[in-house]
Amino acid sequence: MVSIVVILFALQRYNSPQLAGAVAFASIAPGMLVSPIAGALLDRHGRVRLIILDYIVATTALLLVAGLSLAGELPAWLLIVITAVASITGPLSSSGLRSLFPLLVPKHLWERVNAVDSNGWVLATVVGAPFGAVFAQLLGFEAALALIAAAYFVAAIVMLDAPDPRTDVASTGNLFRDAWQGLVYTWNNRTLRALAISLSTMNLSGGVIEIVVPLLILRRLGMGQEMVGYMFGLSGAFGVVSAFACGRLRTEGRERALILFPSTCFIGTTALLLWPAGLLPIALCMAISGLVNGPLDIAMFTLRQRRTDPAWMGRAFTVSMNLNFSGYPIGAALAGVLVTVSIEAAIIFGVAANVAAAILAYLLIPRSDGAVEADGDRAQPNPTPAAGR
Secondary structure, three states: OOOHHHHHHHHOOOOOOOHHHHHHHHOOOOHHHHHHHHHHHHHHOOHHHHHHHHHHHHHHHHHHHHHHHHHOOHHHHHHHHHHHHHHHHHHHHHHHHHHHHHHHHOHHHHHHHHHHHHHHHHHHHHHHHHHHHHHHHHOHHHHHHHHHHHHHHHHHHHHHHOOOOOEEEEOOOHHHHHHHHHHHHHHOHHHHHHHHHHHHHHHHHHHHHHHHHHHHEEEEEOOOOHHHHHHHHHHHHHHHHHHHHHHHOOOOOHHHHHHHHHHHHHHHHHHHHHHHOHHHHHHHHHHHHHHHHHHHHHHHHHHHOOOOOOHHHHHHHHHHHHHHHHHHHHHHHHHHHHHHHHHHHHHHHHHHHHHHHHHHHHHHHHHHHHHHHHHHHHOOOOOOEEEEE
16 A cells, blocks of 8 residues: 555645656665664564564644645655655564575475565455555545554554574674675575665556556546556455465476576566556556566565575565666656656657666576575675574
8 A cells, every 4th residue: 555655645645757766666665775784683683573563653643644645734854754764674574584484484485485475475466455545545645544554553562572593693693793794695605696786676667556547547548546546456366366376386496597587578578558548557557567466476475485595584684675676766857857848758768668677687586496595605794603583
């Protein structure tokens, strides 16, 4: 709900694609900058309590935005500032949850639990995107923001009794040194570096779509904001189908191919938005993108798990996830500017980003586990292992 409602809020309430892009950027970029520190905290202090902390921060920020908006005291700059501050704790929950799965589940079930993980996200899109858009349409943006805040608060309560397994952590005893070494470890791991370069480039297009699709529906087609939610929900629905279908596949040794195929498909799905045929190309773009995203997610999650030392999972996952996603806020911010020239210019930029991402994935993702593991051993800094959470 949150990404759709906040972007629609900026587009409809402030009538500004540039602000929508800036808000999308602010909702992610600050958290990415501090992700190495977030990863070190997750390794040193456990995941559950830090996940809950982020949910409480998100609850507070959303209620603050809703209250200030109702009072007529929310200028655009303040919306960006609140969004940026709230994003700082974001990696604690996103990376904390994802790094819990390989610690809780035996290795031979990683594909299946990754399918559950992926389905959790896409199912939330199926329900949340249209529900948030419709709720904002019927009762107003402030009520929709308050509802999302309530969902975060419920999530925090749910996490109170979640297990938090103890692991051996490679730690120097210094938070900032641990954070730096997590960044070094991630960058020197050939697989994690390749994923960061290729997927961050791919996510430039994801950021473009987040801005372009609402603009096409609201301004070019003259439809209501609930249709924006339906289109993003359509992507999630097809993602659920493909993630369930792929969850039982053994991906070991096939991860590279399962990443390359969707990367290539995204070129065509983004290009569909250039077709001036009403809602049909938008629906096809979202449906096909969701369908091919299932195998991409599962292969990427499993590859990252297999090629990361458990002692580094908090830091490596946090840095890797945020590097992978770093293209999204940049793409959204650039799209907010490019659409002032033309929507087609933004779409063409998204297509070019997907072409570059597919080429980079083909060239950079290693073909064998052995070479990567050898590289990872050489790349690891040499802190003193310490038992911790």
